[in-house]
Amino acid sequence: MSDNKHVKVLILGSGPAGLSAALYAARAELAPVVLTGMQLGGQAALTHTIENYPGFPEGVGGAQLGELFQKQAEAFGAKVEFDLANAVDFSQRPYKVTTDSGEYTADSIIISTGASPTLLKIPNEVELTGKGISYCATCDGWFFKDKKVVVVGGGDSAFEEALFITRYASSVTLIHRRDEFRAGQILQNRAKEHPKMNFILNTVVTEAVGTDKLESLKLKNVITNEESTIETDGLFIFIGHVPNSQMFKGKLEMSELGYIKVNDKMETNMPGVFAAGEIADPTFRQVVTSAGMGAAAAIQATRYLEEQEATHSQA
Numbered sequence: 001m002s003d004n005k006h007v008k009v010l011i012l013g014s015g016p017a018g019l020s021a022a023l024y025a026a027r028a029e030l031a032p033v034v035l036t037g038m039q040l041g042g043q044a045a046l047t048h049t050i051e052n053y054p055g056f057p058e059g060v061g062g063a064q065l066g067e068l069f070q071k072q073a074e075a076f077g078a079k080v081e082f083d084l085a086n087a088v089d090f091s092q093r094p095y096k097v098t099t100d101s102g103e104y105t106a107d108s109i110i111i112s113t114g115a116s117p118t119l120l121k122i123p124n125e126v127e128l129t130g131k132g133i134s135y136c137a138t139c140d141g142w143f144f145k146d147k148k149v150v151v152v153g154g155g156d157s158a159f160e161e162a163l164f165i166t167r168y169a170s171s172v173t174l175i176h177r178r179d180e181f182r183a184g185q186i187l188q189n190r191a192k193e194h195p196k197m198n199f200i201l202n203t204v205v206t207e208a209v210g211t212d213k214l215e216s217l218k219l220k221n222v223i224t225n226e227e228s229t230i231e232t233d234g235l236f237i238f239i240g241h242v243p244n245s246q247m248f249k250g251k252l253e254m255s256e257l258g259y260i261k262v263n264d265k266m267e268t269n270m271p272g273v274f275a276a277g278e279i280a281d282p283t284f285r286q287v288v289t290s291a292g293m294g295a296a297a298a299i300q301a302t303r304y305l306e307e308q309e310a311t312h313s314q315a
Contacts, residue, residue: 004102004103004104004105005033005102005103005104005105006094006104006105006106007031007032007033007104007105007106007107008030008031008032008106008107008108008305009021009025009030009031009032009033009106009107009108009109009110009298009301009305010032010033010035010095010097010104010106010108010109010110011025011032011033011034011035011109011110011112012035012037012085012097012109012110012111012112012113013034013035013036013037013042013111013112013113013114013244013277013279014034014035014036014037014039014040014041014042014066014070014080014112015039015041015042015043015044015045015066015112015114015277015278015290016042016044016065016066016069016277016287016288016290016291016294017042017112017114017276017277017278017279017290017291017293017294017297018034018042018110018112018276018277018294019034019041019066019069019070019073019294020069020073020276020290020291020292020293020294020295020298021110021112021276021294021295021297021298021301022034022073022078022080022294022298023069023072023073023076023078023295023298024294024295024298024299024302025078025110025298025301025302026073026074026076026077026078027076028298028302029077030301030302030305031077031078031079032073032078032079032110032298033078033079033080033081033104034073034078034079034080034081035081035083035084035085035097035099035104036080036081036082036083036084037084037085037113037114037244038084040066040070040080040082041062041063041065041066041067041069041070042066042112042114042277042278042290043114043115043241043278044062044065044066044287044290045062045063045065045066046062046063046136046138046139047061047062047138047160048061048062048137048138048141048164049061049062049164050062050065050287052286052287052288053065053287053288054288062138065287069291083099083100083101084099084100085097085098085099085113085247086098086099086100086247087247088109088247088248088251090251090252090270090273093107093272094106094107095107095108095109095272095273097109107272107305107308108272108273108274108301108304108305109272109273109274110266110274110275110276110294110297110298110301111248111260111268111273111274111275111276111279111280112275112276112277112279112290112294112297113243113244113245113247113279114241114243114244114277114278114279115241115242115243115244115278115279115285116241116242116244117135117237117238117239117240117241117242118237118239118240118241118242119237120152120205120237120239122205122206122207122208123206123207123208124207124208124209124210125208128208128210128213128214128235131210131212131213131214132208132210132213132214132215132232132233132234132235133208133214133234133235133236133237134234134235134236134237135236135237135238136236137161137162137164137165137236138161138164140234140236141161141164141165141167141168141169142168143234144165144168144169144233144234145168145169146168146169146170147168147169147170147233147234148169148170148171148173148231148232148233148234149165149169149171149172149173149232149233149234149235149236150172150173150174150175150205150217150230150232150234150235150236151165151172151173151174151175151235151236151237151238152174152175152176152205152235152236152237152238152239153174153176153237153238153239154174154176154177154178154180154181154182154183155181155182155183155238155240156182156183156184156187157238158174158176158183158238158239159174159181159183159184159187159188159190159191160187161236161238162174162191162197162236163187163190163191163194163197165234165236166194166196166197169196169234170196171196171198172196172197172198173197173198173199173200173230173232174191174197174198174199174200175199175200175203175204175205175219176199176200176201176202176203177202177203177204177222178201178202179201179202200219200230202221202222202223203219203220203221203222204219204220204222205217205218205219205235206218206219206220206227208235209229213233214232214233214234214235215231215232216229216230216231216232217229217230217232217235241278241285242258243257243258243259243260243278243279243280243282244279245258245259245260245279246258248260251270252268252269252270252273252275253268253269255282257282259279259280259281259282260275260279260280261280262274262275262276262280265296265300266280266293266296266297266300267300271304272301272304272305272308274297274300274301275297276290276293276294276296276297277290277293277294278290280293281293
């Protein structure tokens with residue numbers, strides 16, 4: 001795309017929220033354009049099996065579900081562009097979005113840029129990422145066949161990914177800074193009954209050790225302050241996410257944590273700009289809730305554009 005391109009609805013992000021918004025906007029004959037961002041299908045596409053999305057009693061692969069979302073949206077006229085937005089201008093309408101390949105103007109924008117994994121922020125974490133440290137079991141689990149792996153976290157994602165890694169690793173040790181887990185009881189039971197799973201509680205990782213690859217981790221008990229070392233071939237980190245909202249700072253109202261504020265109609269403080277999915281949801285963060293938010297955003301965007309058109313026709 002070399003020249004400025006104008007669209008009625010521009011959707012930033014291609015996760016469950018973005019693609020659901022695309023489906024609803026396309027069915028309203030608004031010819032929406034979706035900019036995929038870095039990951040087609042969003043974070044959900046990195047999950048090996050999603051077991052709690054309605055309609056799939058046997059579970060469904062995250063990437064597969066994203067492909068189904070995309071196919072359905074495109075069937076009604078949505079266009080998916082493999083492109084990344086890197087700047088927005090809400091100072092005048094139509095709004096302007098600059099991407100890696102050019103520039104768009106849009107009458108309305110739906111932001112569904114999601115969230116990125118939270119880092120531990122320990123020494124050598126960045127240097128050893130891809131050399132034993134990972135944030136995606138689906139992407140990298142295969143590389144740890146018959147090896148020892150550590151998973152950090154205590155929520156659903158940590159348990160789901162830890163259980164997935166047991167397919168390959170010889171052992172999986174889950175480390176959590178508290179003495180209780182946030183994960184659902186079914187996942188906890190499944191993990192505790194698994195012969196390859198081990199648990200270290202009330203403990204944090206303080207340093208990753210290794211040069212060309214991860215060799216061990218330094219640990220600290222948060223109750224006794226006792227320090228120890230555990231040898232491991234892999235470290236998978238699942239301690240939460242940070243909203244991908246940097247591009248909108250100073251342009252949209254946000255929470256202290258950086259989530260875009262929306263009302264019950266997915267409206268931001270900027271007319272015609274909506275947000276859906278994990279970029280605006282620090283609480284639920286589920287595929288099904290993100291999809292619902294995306295649908296709601298598209299319905300409201302449709303109403304907004306209809307109102308704009310009616311106003312202009314009366315002027």
